[in-house]
Amino acid sequence: xxxxxxxxxxxxxxxxxxxxxxxxxxxxxxxxxxxxxxxxxxxxxxxxxxxxxxxxxxxxxxxxxxxxxxxxxxxxxxxxxxxxxxxxxxxxxxxxxxxxxxxxxxxxxxxxxxxxxxxxxxxxxxxxxxxxxxxxxxxxxxxxxxxxxxxxxxxxxxxxxxxxxxxxxxxxxxxxxxxxxxxxxxxxxxxxxxxxxxxxxx
Amino acid sequence: xxxxxxxxxxxxxxxxxxxxxxxxxxxxxxxxxxxxxxxxxxxxxxxxxxxxxxxxxxxxxxxxxxxxxxxxxxxxxxxxxxxxxxxxxxxxxxxxxxxxxxxxxxxxxxxxxxxxxxxxxxxxxxxxxxxxxxxxxxxxxxxxxxxxxxxxxxxxxxxxxxxxxxxxxxxxxxxxxxxxxxxxxxxxxxxxxxxxxxxxxx
Numbered sequence: 001x002x003x004x005x006x007x008x009x010x011x012x013x014x015x016x017x018x019x020x021x022x023x024x025x026x027x028x029x030x031x032x033x034x035x036x037x038x039x040x041x042x043x044x045x046x047x048x049x050x051x052x053x054x055x056x057x058x059x060x061x062x063x064x065x066x067x068x069x070x071x072x073x074x075x076x077x078x079x080x081x082x083x084x085x086x087x088x089x090x091x092x093x094x095x096x097x098x099x100x101x102x103x104x105x106x107x108x109x110x111x112x113x114x115x116x117x118x119x120x121x122x123x124x125x126x127x128x129x130x131x132x133x134x135x136x137x138x139x140x141x142x143x144x145x146x147x148x149x150x151x152x153x154x155x156x157x158x159x160x161x162x163x164x165x166x167x168x169x170x171x172x173x174x175x176x177x178x179x180x181x182x183x184x185x186x187x188x189x190x191x192x193x194x195x196x197x198x199x200x201x202x
Numbered sequence: 203x204x205x206x207x208x209x210x211x212x213x214x215x216x217x218x219x220x221x222x223x224x225x226x227x228x229x230x231x232x233x234x235x236x237x238x239x240x241x242x243x244x245x246x247x248x249x250x251x252x253x254x255x256x257x258x259x260x261x262x263x264x265x266x267x268x269x270x271x272x273x274x275x276x277x278x279x280x281x282x283x284x285x286x287x288x289x290x291x292x293x294x295x296x297x298x299x300x301x302x303x304x305x306x307x308x309x310x311x312x313x314x315x316x317x318x319x320x321x322x323x324x325x326x327x328x329x330x331x332x333x334x335x336x337x338x339x340x341x342x343x344x345x346x347x348x349x350x351x352x353x354x355x356x357x358x359x360x361x362x363x364x365x366x367x368x369x370x371x372x373x374x375x376x377x378x379x380x381x382x383x384x385x386x387x388x389x390x391x392x393x394x395x396x397x398x399x400x401x402x403x404x
Contacts, residue, residue: 012359012383012400013373014216033380147365157214161383161400163349165376171215174367178235181214181363183394192385194398198214198363 003153006137009034015167026081058187070130078139094129096122119145161192205355211236217369228283260391272335273328280341296331298324321347363394
């Protein structure tokens with residue numbers, strides 16, 4: 001069933017990027033460790049589709065899953081840190097980026113990208129654009145806003161077997177009311193990966 | 203094989219207790235949610251052995267495991283917040299509590315408890331006292347110090363399907379050098395639980 005799903009690689013201590021993260025240092029210091037399971041330790045390529053080495057088992061299954069979504073919603077920080085994925089995350093699907101201001105020319109040149117100020121509007125637009133497929137959400141800010149607004153359906157956490165000790169946490173500043181989750185699927189992949197899939201309870 | 207194993211219930215967002223944790227409010231506001239899988243939503247009893255309702259499957263397996271360890275190492279905060287487990291965590295095994303100062307009389311009355319200033323010394327004493335069984339470690343401070351000192355062998359995280367949104371994190375202030383883990387076992391229990399067992403790589 002089509003859903004709005006957050007896909008994120010996270011260390012066991014909750015980090016999605018290392019310290020000193022910036023547009024120039026997208027994954028933060030040492031943060032590429034969190035993506036080794038996808039890229040076999042190679043630098044994260046601009047073009048995800050061409051740069052991904054052969055995967056197998058559960059790791060392949062979840063990558064195939066998010067690379068089959070019909071639209072992407074992301075925060076500005078994540079988008080810019082990833083170089084805007086060269087303007088195409090996968091398969092030419094529309095990308096909705098959260099930001100309140102008009103983009104600078106370098107960020108305005110991507111035909112697939114729409115800038116939206118509000119998470120609810122971004123999710124609604126993405127669902128319509130996805131044509132019945134699921135929507136991939138990405139980034140900590142988008143996740144936080146979507147959880148607050150109640151527009152996130154599911155989470156797929158790629159749990160990396162490492163303690164990073166510092167950096168940017170996935171879950172920071174989310175509402176203090178408990179958000180209950182329903183465990184949907186647990187998959188074990190190469191490299192000690194555990195892929196955890198939860199549904200957000202209404 | 204006997205090992206020093208950290209056993210902790212943790213929310214998906216990394217918390218082991220809710221906000222406003224204190225000796226009087228041991229699990230913090232709403233923190234009992236993290237132990238529902240053991241106590242079926244009832245208050246956490248002083249006597250773990252008598253208070254635990256019937257469990258089954260993976261939840262039973264991991265509780266049986268930590269209730270079969272031969273010694274306990276814990277930080278002072280965790281120990282006092284738990285009321286010192288009435289002086290007996292399980293089966294009368296020795297308990298080693300980290301603290302630098304001499305205990306007040308109310309905390310000095312437990313024959314099974316030894317106060318030790320140093321984590322390495324606490325772990326060494328616990329291993330000897332455990333008589334070939336594994337050592338249960340408990341609490342965020344003990345975990346942090348043991349990871350720093352390199353005396354923690356394994357982690358068993360009882361991952362609770364909830365976002366707590368605030369409180370005390372298990373992994374805070376650990377060294378910024380990456381600590382690599384080896385996935386040993388993943389078990390799915392009732393109530394959406396996922397029990398993650400990792401070995402700390404040397």
